[in-house]
Each structure stands twice: as structure tokens, then as C-alpha cells.
Amino acid sequence: MLIIFGASGDLTARKLIPALFNLYKGGHLPEKFVVLGVSRSDLSDGEFRKKVVHESEYLKESVGKEANSFIETFANKLFYEDLGDDYDTNYHRLETRISDLNTKYGTDDNYIFYLSTPPSLYEVIAKNLSEEGLNNEEKGWKRLIVEKPFGYNLDSARKLNEGLHNYFQETQIYRIDHYLGKETVQNLLVTRFANSIFEPLWNRNYIHHVEITNAERVGVEKRGGYYDKSGALRDMFQNHLLQIVSLVVMEPPIGPGAEEIRNEKVKALKSLRKMTDEKTLFDNTIRAQYVSSVIDGEKVPGYREEEGVDPNSTTETYAAIKFFVDNWRWADVPFYVRTAKRMPTKVTEVVIHFKSPHHQIFKDSGMDSKDNKLIIRIQPDEGILIKFGVKVPGQGFKVERANLDFYYSSLVEQHVMEAYERLLLDAMQGDATLYARADEVEAAWEFVDPILEYWKNGKDVKTYGYSAGVWGPKNSDDLIDGNHMWRNPEEQLADDPGFCVIC
Numbered sequence: 001m002l003i004i005f006g007a008s009g010d011l012t013a014r015k016l017i018p019a020l021f022n023l024y025k026g027g028h029l030p031e032k033f034v035v036l037g038v039s040r041s042d043l044s045d046g047e048f049r050k051k052v053v054h055e056s057e058y059l060k061e062s063v064g065k066e067a068n069s070f071i072e073t074f075a076n077k078l079f080y081e082d083l084g085d086d087y088d089t090n091y092h093r094l095e096t097r098i099s100d101l102n103t104k105y106g107t108d109d110n111y112i113f114y115l116s117t118p119p120s121l122y123e124v125i126a127k128n129l130s131e132e133g134l135n136n137e138e139k140g141w142k143r144l145i146v147e148k149p150f151g152y153n154l155d156s157a158r159k160l161n162e163g164l165h166n167y168f169q170e171t172q173i174y175r176i177d178h179y180l181g182k183e184t185v186q187n188l189l190v191t192r193f194a195n196s197i198f199e200p201l202w203n204r205n206y207i208h209h210v211e212i213t214n215a216e217r218v219g220v221e222k223r224g225g226y227y228d229k230s231g232a233l234r235d236m237f238q239n240h241l242l243q244i245v246s247l248v249v250m251e252p253p254i255g256p257g258a259e260e261i262r263n264e265k266v267k268a269l270k271s272l273r274k275m276t277d278e279k280t281l282f283d284n285t286i287r288a289q290y291v292s293s294v295i296d297g298e299k300v301p302g303y304r305e306e307e308g309v310d311p312n313s314t315t316e317t318y319a320a321i322k323f324f325v326d327n328w329r330w331a332d333v334p335f336y337v338r339t340a341k342r343m344p345t346k347v348t349e350v351v352i353h354f355k356s357p358h359h360q361i362f363k364d365s366g367m368d369s370k371d372n373k374l375i376i377r378i379q380p381d382e383g384i385l386i387k388f389g390v391k392v393p394g395q396g397f398k399v400e401r402a403n404l405d406f407y408y409s410s411l412v413e414q415h416v417m418e419a420y421e422r423l424l425l426d427a428m429q430g431d432a433t434l435y436a437r438a439d440e441v442e443a444a445w446e447f448v449d450p451i452l453e454y455w456k457n458g459k460d461v462k463t464y465g466y467s468a469g470v471w472g473p474k475n476s477d478d479l480i481d482g483n484h485m486w487r488n489p490e491e492q493l494a495d496d497p498g499f500c501v502i503c
């Protein structure tokens with residue numbers, strides 16, 4: 001049985017129920033399967049079904065017409081329990097409801113508790129479940145999926161880990177990071193460790209720098225209240241982007257098991273050089289906010305005009321960080337990572353920039369020494385692009401840039417599982433590989449904490465502005481050393497006919 005706390009909320013309707021529906025439609029859920037939604041809102045089973053299934057735009061969009069016949073049978077597997085005015089009482093009633101459903105529908109004693117409530121409730125819920133014995137694995141497994149954000153800083157993340165560990169074992173806790181559920185993020189491991197052509201070059205001897213861009217076209221939408229207390233660094237960088245960094249940086253694990261992979265990711269995160277003095281923080285971090293602009297003929301508000309946002313807010317909607325990785329493989333290789341809202345397009349990509357050949361015999365022939373790149377496109381148009389030089393036919397040695405590309409779309413025609421589908425299924429199967437472990441989350445906060453502290457209290461900190469719809473503030477290229485700049489995924493498309501269009 002899956003018990004979702006926060007079942008009347010946005011995430012449940014927009015992500016969890018559509019993901020469960022797709023799993024059901026794909027035959028991935030057991031025949032005897034029940035979902036119990038839990039929140040404070042006063043809803044009957046029927047009202048809950050109506051809200052998250054029958055009237056859900058997201059479900060309709062995600063399933064298409066051909067799935068209508070599944071909808072009724074799926075909806076009948078959903079139930080709802082109103083926990084009353086707070087989350088600190090009525091767990092005995094909840095326990096009774098769970099056993100009644102078990103008896104009636106012949107489900108077993110394996111439970112996943114999905115915490116999709118405000119984070120302040122995570123520990124309270126865990127405590128109450130434990131007091132009712134719902135953490136006890138004597139008769140079937142009990143797992144706790146915990147939504148992000150996992151903590152607000154290092155201290156709160158540690159306290160939350162300690163709090164949860166009072167009631168659930170680490171092996172029962174699944175901290176979700178939906179980027180780990182993306183096929184292309186997982187493919188970073190396969191690209192690196194299933195091939196012999198990349199890994200020999202994957203080090204300071206051949207790599208000049210690494211660039212990671214995560215851009216969203218949208219602004220903060222309806223989440224201004226949440227976002228203003230969070231900002232890009234907490235919302236995206238501490239979790240999703242540092243997860244990607246850890247997969248790029250990590251050493252080869254000894255095997256594909258959850259602990260083997262997560263051990264290496266923790267080592268990678270611990271090797272990120274922490275920035276502690278103000279000068280380093282000033283030189284290596286940029287924060288900025290989008291300001292009002294016109295996109296496609298339509299005026300869009302600036303961040304400070306968004307609903308729920310303080311009109312004097314300094315919260316960043318753009319964060320760019322340069323850092324180093326202090327280990328044998330990566331010594332002196334700069335990493336540049338940026339994440340932002342209201343960019344020209346939605347794109348996430350990792351760009352590995354290779355060094356020029358030691359001795360350049362064709363340097364006057366048109367090949368730019370900066371041209372060897374491996375681009376791993378995480379979304380959209382998922383794929384891999386390698387850029388290299390080829391000889392132009394004819395006399396002499398004129399060199400042109402060429403591309404070798406691969407797109408996921410050419411590989412699979414069947415439904416590719418959406419991140420939440422994959423992650424829910426993994427949790428049901430007890431595979432925690434794509435979930436963050438306690439020490440992993442803390443290691444990420446250890447790196448981020450000094451930046452947050454500097455942005456909050458540092459003396460020369462600035463919040464730059466950028467017009468909604470451009471690639472960040474004017475000085476964002478200053479972060480990058482030498483004559484390099486951020487790769488512009490859009491500009492690059494124009495002169496790369498081989499690389500497909502992002503919209």
C-alpha cells in the first residue's frame with residue numbers, strides 16, 4: 001500500500017497520481033494495490049478521486065484518450081483519510097483505516113509512506129507512524145519517501161536526518177531527487193563506465209573545464225511564497241545540480257549496487273573545495289534576479305513583482321558558481337555550474353571542454369583550440385554530441401568542425417518512464433540507488449552552506465538583474481577563465497545543423 005501524506009496538494013495531483021497511473025497502465029503495479037491519500041482537507045474517497053483523477057488536467061494530458069478504460073479501475077484503487085486539523089493526532093484512526101483496507105482488498109503489510117507535506121511535518125509524521133508501530137518491519141517492509149527540500153541548510157538537514165533516524169532506519173528512508181529519475185542523468189554513469197573511450201580522457205590531463213547549465217523558461221509561477229524563502233541555490237543547486245556534479249566527478253564504483261554508487265558520490269561531494277573566505281566567495285559566485293521584460297510580445301513580470309515575493313527581495317533566481325574539486329583526478333579543473341529561471345529556453349546539459357592538443361600543427365587552419373567538446377544533453381532532446389575537427393576536402397589542411405550525435409529518441413519508441421514513475425517503482429522494489437543517502441545530502445549542504453551564509457551576510461554581496469528571457473546578468477561570463485564563455489545552447493544550434501532544435 002502507498003500512503004501519501006499531503007494528498008490534497010499540488011505535487012500529488014500533478015506528479016504522483018499521473019506517475020502511479022502510468023505505472024498501473026504499464027502493468028508495473030501489483031494486481032492488489034491500494035493508494036491511501038492523507039491530508040487535513042475534508043474529502044471523501046469519491047471527492048479525492050474526482051480531484052486527482054477525473055478532474056485532473058495533468059492526468060488527462062499525460063494519459064491520452066486511449067487510456068480512458070483504465071481510468072475507472074485505477075480511480076477505484078484510490079482512497080482518502082482526513083487526518084483532522086493537524087498532523088499530530090488521529091494516527092490510531094489512520095492505522096485502523098490501513099488495516100481495514102488491507103483486509104478488504106487483500107493487500108499485504110508492505111507500506112510506503114510518501115511525505116509530500118510542508119517539510120516541517122516530516123519528523124512529526126515519522127514519529128506518529130512509529131508510535132502506531134507503522135515503522136515495524138516484522139510483518140512486511142515499511143519505507144518512507146521524503147520529498148525535497150531536505151533541510152534548509154546543513155544544520156537543519158542534520159537535525160532532520162537525526163529526527164528521522166529516531167523512528168526509521170536509514171535503509172527504510174528514500175530521499176527523493178527527481179533528477180536522479182531522469183534517464184539521461186542515469187546515462188551519465190553508463191556513458192562513463194560502460195565505455196572505454198571516454199573514461200581514459202575523463203581527468204585533468206585532458207579536460208580543460210566542465211560546464212553545467214540548468215535553465216528554465218518559466219518564472220516562479222505560483223510558488224513565489226515558497227521560492228522567495230528558498231532561491232535557486234537551495235531549490236536546484238544543492239540537490240539536482242550537485243547530484244549531476246557528483247555523477248560527473250565520482251570515481252568508478254566497484255559495482256552497480258546502491259551502496260557502491262552512493263559511496264562514490266559521497267566521496268565526490270566531499271572533495272568539492274569549500275569556499276570560506278569572502279574574496280573567494282565574491283570572485284566565484286554570482287546571484288541575480290530576473291526583471292520585467294517582454295517575451296514573444298508578452299510582458300512578463302519581474303521576480304519582485306511575482307505573487308508571494310517580497311518586493312525588496314534579494315533571493316536569487318539565477319545562481320552561477322565556479323569551484324574546484326580537490327582530488328587526484330580533478331586537481332585545477334574549474335567547474336562552472338549555473339541554474340536559473342526565465343532563461344530563453346528550457347535546457348539542462350553538461351559540457352565537457354577538452355584541452356587543446358599539446359602541439360598544434362593545424363593551429364592556423366581554422367580549428368579553434370576550444371572546439372573539442374562532449375555535450376551531454378539531459379533535457380530536452382536528450383542525447384550526446386561530440387564536437388571535433390575534420391579536414392575540409394581539397395588541397396592543404398583546412399579544418400572544419402564536425403559533430404557526432406546520438407539522440408535518445410532514435411533508440412526508444414516505447415514510453416520512457418517519467419522521473420517520478422521510475423523513482424516510485426524503485427522504492428516499491430527496494431532499490432535506493434536513485435535516492436540520496438543521509439551523508440550525501442549533508443555533504444551537499446556542507447558545500448552550499450558557506451555560499452548561503454555569504455549571500456545572506458557578506459559585505460560586498462550583490463544581486464544583479466537580468467531581463468527575463470536572456471541568458472543571465474551581463475557579468476556572468478566574467479566568472480569563466482580565459483577567453484571562454486558559457487555555451488549558449490541556442491546560438492550553437494544555428495551553426496550546428498546536426499544538433500536538433502530545442503523549443
Ligand SMILES: NC(=O)C1=CN([C@@H]2O[C@H](COP(=O)(O)OP(=O)(O)OC[C@H]3O[C@@H](n4cnc5c(N)ncnc54)[C@H](OP(=O)(O)O)[C@@H]3O)[C@@H](O)[C@H]2O)C=CC1
Nearest residue numbers: 006007008009010011039040041116117118119147148149
Ligand atoms: N509541487 C511541486 O512541484 C514540488 C513539490 N515538492 C515538495 O513536495 C511537498 C508538497 O508540495 P506541494 O504539493 O507543492 O505543496 P501544497 O502546498 O500544494 O500541498 C501541501 C500538502 O500538505 C498538506 N498539509 C498538511 N499540513 C499542512 C500544514 N500545516 N500546512 C500546509 N499544508 C499542510 C496540505 O493539505 P491539507 O491542507 O489538506 O492538509 C497539502 O495536501 C513540499 O515539501 C514541496 O517542497 C518538491 C518538488 C516539486
Ligand SMILES: O=C1O[C@H](COP(=O)(O)O)[C@@H](O)[C@H](O)[C@H]1O
Nearest residue numbers: 148178179216235236240348379
Ligand atoms: O525541483 C524543482 O525542479 C523544477 C524543475 O524540474 P524539471 O524536471 O522541469 O527540470 C523547478 O521548476 C522547481 O523550481 C524545483 O523545485
